Amino acid sequence: MKLLQHGYSVNTTIRPQSLSSGSKKDISYLKNLPGAQERLQVFPADLENPDSFEAAIEGCIGVFHLAHPIDFQGKETEEMITNKSIRATLGILEACLKAKTVKRVVYTSSAFTVMFNNEGPDIVVDENSWTDVDYVRNANYFGASYSISKTLTERAALEFAEKHSLDLVSVIPTWINGPFICPSIPGSVTGSLAMILGKENQVQYFKSNPFVHIDDVASAHIFLFEYPEAKGRYICCAVEITMDKLYEFLCARYPEFKILSPESLDDKTVKFSSKKLLDTGFRYKYGLGEIFDQAIECCRQKGFL
């Protein structure tokens, strides 16, 4: 949506089964976007078959790679997820080289690639920080396979880009929240609003919680695609708040809801430095109040609240 608003012609991908006739997946929210009829093409592609991305990439000047096999339920082993993700990402990067038109790839990484290590209890992470995958594996952290697969995939992507002189920039968003255009409620919005939407005794947050509005994340991706000097990794984090302060904030701002008491997943304070992104001139538009107001309003409009 944001790329269309910026005037770009966009090829996007969707899993083949979601495009087949009889599929229950409703993608009218994409096809009805302003400008979509003239400038949006939807291609079938699956991470299980990396070559399937070639048709969508052909002729493009930029590629934004966001898809990741996210599995917080542990349906597949960490090894299966990591292998699938690395194979798919490197296949997509191969397709970018093959296309010969791609000027820059913007890869969507995650805060989980920088925040987990044996240091603490209070740490500041920046673009030089990397999650220690052995530590995560041994500590069996929440979302361990996600954290490990994202970390190893981002490392593999950066190495591939270096080796093949491919211009690749990596965006490291923290916890994304805000309004959504898809019909179902995104996982990170459900998680962010767990104190409102969740069930008693199942509401878990980290001790410190770094948020960013979806609109700012999308803008940062496009900004970094267009910014000539962009290089390497960029943390994208607008606001940070401890779990206890978030509870107080939600109770005060939304007295109409019964706000559930959260439990902490850890006892560490992790601060995210956004200095590198801010030094480029990029500015966040949304603070904590707008992030939560707009997520809640969108949930209300779509009948989730």
Ligand SMILES: NC(=O)c1ccc[n+]([C@@H]2O[C@H](COP(=O)([O-])OP(=O)(O)OC[C@H]3O[C@@H](n4cnc5c(N)ncnc54)[C@H](OP(=O)(O)O)[C@@H]3O)[C@@H](O)[C@H]2O)c1
């Ligand atoms: N949300 C956050 O707070 C957050 C924070 C930091 C980074 N990120 C990153 O942002 C990206 C998007 O995440 P999200 O939060 O929007 O989660 P999501 O909705 O689950 O997005 C994952 C996407 O990957 C696609 N995908 C998964 N397996 C696939 C496969 N085999 N073939 C093709 N596509 C496949 C999914 O397609 P289906 O819809 O068909 O399943 C979905 O569109 C991810 O790279 C994630 O690591 C998210």
